[in-house]
Amino acid sequence: MPEAERPALRRLATARRVAKHRLSRRNIGRRGQLIGLTAALAAAAGTTAVGVSSSATGPAPTSTGLSPSQADALTAARIDRRDLGSRDSSRIDLSLAATRKAAADKAAKQRAARLATNATLTERRALALASAKAVAARKAAAKAKALAAAKAAALAKAKAAAAKAKAAPKIVLPTTGYHLTARFDQAGGRWAHNHTGLDFAAPMGTPVRSVMAGEVIQADYEGAYGRQVKVRHADGTVTSYSHMSEFDVSVGDSVSAGSKVGAIGMTGNTTGPHVHFEVLPGGGSPIDPEPWLREHGVNP
Incomplete structure (x- = not known):
């Protein structure tokens, strides 16, 4: 039995005992009234002895000497007494049923309230979990987007470097704004031997550039x-x-x-600003720079 129903049932049992006690007292009073009524009826009929059962519901008297009308009245009184007792019992049963129903309704309401509370908590937890998942998904998407952007930037940078390297010239002439003043193997009083390169004459300070990629192996004053x-x-x-x-x-x-690599000047044995350019295969003896430059794609 639920704990919530016990106080109500105790109150109902107490009420039932009180009602039973009241009914017993009422029956005793009515029994006395019935005896008095019977005695009065017997006296009116001229009888001298009346026998009545000590029990309200016991066997009928063996000899009453009552007239039919008196017997009917007595029977009606007995029926009224029995009906009254039945009504009291019915009232108690109805009261007990009402109390039980009220207790059951109260318990049902409490269960419904608990279920509603649990449903609310479950809904809140589900919403919190969904929110946390959404935040995690947004962070993951942002991280993936950043990684993709970084990868795209690195790829673009690599492509740009490759394009720049591809677009960069493989060979250039040693200077610009020049005119040739001496060619390979040309004789002259200015050289101890025939000329070993090409002379590119240009204004003082004009940049001198490496014709191809490579490594500097000398940077010095050479007589x-x-x-x-x-x-x-x-x-x-x-x-x-x-x-x-x-x-x-x-x-x-x-x-x-x-x-x-430097600038046009007049250091060493020279009569004017120019750069003396030589080509030495394998670092050995010089060859004519003009055909070598043309073979590599430039025409001096």
């Missing part, structure tokens, strides 16, 4: 050649740049095609 820079290229060929007014590289530097 009649004045300030001289030599660059070794990938195939082992060495190019030489002489009579410069300054150095812009040091030994060990890596240069690309077009990198500045």
Whole structure:
């Protein structure tokens, strides 16, 4: 039995005992009234003895000497007494049923309230979980987007570098704004032997550039050649740049095609500002630079 129903049932049992006690007292009073009524009826009929059962519901008297009307009245009184007792019992049963129903309704309401509370908590937990999942999904999406953007940027940078390298010239002429003043194997009183390169005459300070990518193997003052820079290229060929007014590289530097190595000058044995350019295959004896330059794609 639910704990909530016990106080109500105790109150109902107490009420039932009180009602039973009241009914017993009422029956005793009515029994006395019935005896008095019977005695009065017997006296009116001229009888001298009346026998009545001590029990309200016991056997009928053995000899009453009542007239039919008196007997009917007595029977009606007995029926009324029985009906009254039945009504009292019915009232108690109805009261008990009502109390039980009220207790059951109260318990049902309490269960419904608990279920509603649990449903609300479940709904709140579900909403919190959904919100947490949404936040995690947004963070994951943002992280993935950032990674994709970084990857795209790195790829674009690599493509740009590759395009730049592809677009960069593989070979250039050693200077610009020049005119040739001496060619390979040309004789003249200015040289101890025939000329060993090409002379590119240009204004003082005009940049002198490495014709191809390579490594600087010399940057020093070299007697009649004045300030001289030599660059070794990938195939082992060495190019030489002489009579410069300054150095812009040091030994060990890596240069690309077009990198500045110095400037037009008049150092060493020279009569005017120019750069003396030589090509030395494998670092050996010089060859004619003109056909070599044309073979590599430039025409001096």
